[in-house]
Amino acid sequence: MDKVRYGIVGLGNQGTYYLKLLLAGKVTDGEVSAVCDINPDKIKNAISLGFNGATYSDYKEMVNSGKVDAILVEVPHYFHPEISIYGLEHGVHVLCDKPAGVYTKQVKEMNAVADKSDKLFGLMFNQRTDWHYRVVKDMIANGELGDIKRINWIITNWFRTQAYYNSSAWRATWKGEGGGVLLNQCPHQLDLIQWVTGMMPSKIHAFCRMGKWHDIEVEDDVTAYLEYANGATGVFITTTGEGAGTNRLEIVGTLGKIVVEDDKVIHTKLTEKDSDIIKNNPNGFCNPATTPYEVKGDGNNLQHLGILLNFTAAILGKEKLFVSGQEGINGVEIMDGMLLSAFLGKAVNIPIDDDLYLEELNKRIATSADKTVKEVIFDTSSSFAGAKSK
Numbered sequence: 001m002d003k004v005r006y007g008i009v010g011l012g013n014q015g016t017y018y019l020k021l022l023l024a025g026k027v028t029d030g031e032v033s034a035v036c037d038i039n040p041d042k043i044k045n046a047i048s049l050g051f052n053g054a055t056y057s058d059y060k061e062m063v064n065s066g067k068v069d070a071i072l073v074e075v076p077h078y079f080h081p082e083i084s085i086y087g088l089e090h091g092v093h094v095l096c097d098k099p100a101g102v103y104t105k106q107v108k109e110m111n112a113v114a115d116k117s118d119k120l121f122g123l124m125f126n127q128r129t130d131w132h133y134r135v136v137k138d139m140i141a142n143g144e145l146g147d148i149k150r151i152n153w154i155i156t157n158w159f160r161t162q163a164y165y166n167s168s169a170w171r172a173t174w175k176g177e178g179g180g181v182l183l184n185q186c187p188h189q190l191d192l193i194q195w196v197t198g199m200m201p202s203k204i205h206a207f208c209r210m211g212k213w214h215d216i217e218v219e220d221d222v223t224a225y226l227e228y229a230n231g232a233t234g235v236f237i238t239t240t241g242e243g244a245g246t247n248r249l250e251i252v253g254t255l256g257k258i259v260v261e262d263d264k265v266i267h268t269k270l271t272e273k274d275s276d277i278i279k280n281n282p283n284g285f286c287n288p289a290t291t292p293y294e295v296k297g298d299g300n301n302l303q304h305l306g307i308l309l310n311f312t313a314a315i316l317g318k319e320k321l322f323v324s325g326q327e328g329i330n331g332v333e334i335m336d337g338m339l340l341s342a343f344l345g346k347a348v349n350i351p352i353d354d355d356l357y358l359e360e361l362n363k364r365i366a367t368s369a370d371k372t373v374k375e376v377i378f379d380t381s382s383s384f385a386g387a388k389s390k
């Protein structure tokens, strides 16, 4: 195989974005040979953009057509596991967009299939390509922060208007999307927060406000308190309702802290462990010596294109897969944990009780409203706000 033939399932905002990248020849060694959408208007739009390959309304037909080596799963989140499982079980590689799924039970089923498959399963965690996070991950792995004590992320620059929520019937409903800002925008940060630190929270107490800033039934404002097995704590704050949003990740260890904000990584280094200073320094008001400096990385931030290039190269045996699909469960555990805590009004342990979560979700699905909307395809290229340390 010289070129990987892609089929795209779902031609809304995101599927159309990847279609354009593929049609523009940006994905070296990759091409788009088929597309699929249940909405004929979306297929017409793909053709108007210059696509002239095979078109389908049924993803199963596309997978079995022999025309595709790999599929991109770009449909509402509930269908990610179902379509990924079908692809993996029917001989195509699968690159699924985030989140891996809506609830842990379905993601675990998907992972069990992926574990047995000889096809590649990847996830579109494009923000892992951002040098800021890669460099922080390396620093933590090299012990430069010492033992991690606190992990705080304020990610409130995911601003969205009511027009955004009105653009698709599935969006921001329990039955169509299964959640709000945690499910749609924050899968990136909920992936990074554990990928960068190598730590999963063991307990979460979260406060999720439903439709606080928009006319929607799911959460658009979240404050969560996290606890880790080593005693570290953290706070995760997010919303889609703040015009002057922030993106600030602060990780504190016994040897100092790292802050990622405003396109910069600042490392404030201690010369000795603060835990040792606390124990041994006789001066009650001692000010530990710190040396803050700006960390420089390789500057690369290829985002979605980077993931597409790597997935293609991995299929062709030229590179190692950068984001394994099975890792998607971690972020889903955290987002479901936050929602479960809010549903129950108390702290919950991680991993969560899969059955209890599904039971609580189903209660909300049962009363979820139908939305009638005029579907819109937005140009998403300028929308990846959380991708920048704005």
Ligand SMILES: NC(=O)c1ccc[n+]([C@@H]2O[C@H](COP(=O)([O-])OP(=O)(O)OC[C@H]3O[C@@H](n4cnc5c(N)ncnc54)[C@H](O)[C@@H]3O)[C@@H](O)[C@H]2O)c1
Residues within 6 Å of the ligand: 009, 010, 011, 012, 013, 014, 015, 036, 037, 038, 039, 042, 057, 059, 073, 074, 075, 076, 077, 079, 097, 098, 099, 124, 126, 168, 183, 184, 377, 380, 384
């Ligand atoms: N990685 C990122 O930065 C990023 C950004 C935006 C969206 N996404 C993800 O992409 C996915 C799609 O989001 P979107 O904004 O493009 O949504 P969208 O509503 O614009 O598009 C979804 C498309 O899927 C189609 N569809 C639904 N069910 C289908 C099926 N069974 N078979 C074929 N087509 C089907 C719909 O007709 C629609 O055209 C979501 O899971 C979202 O989280 C990822």
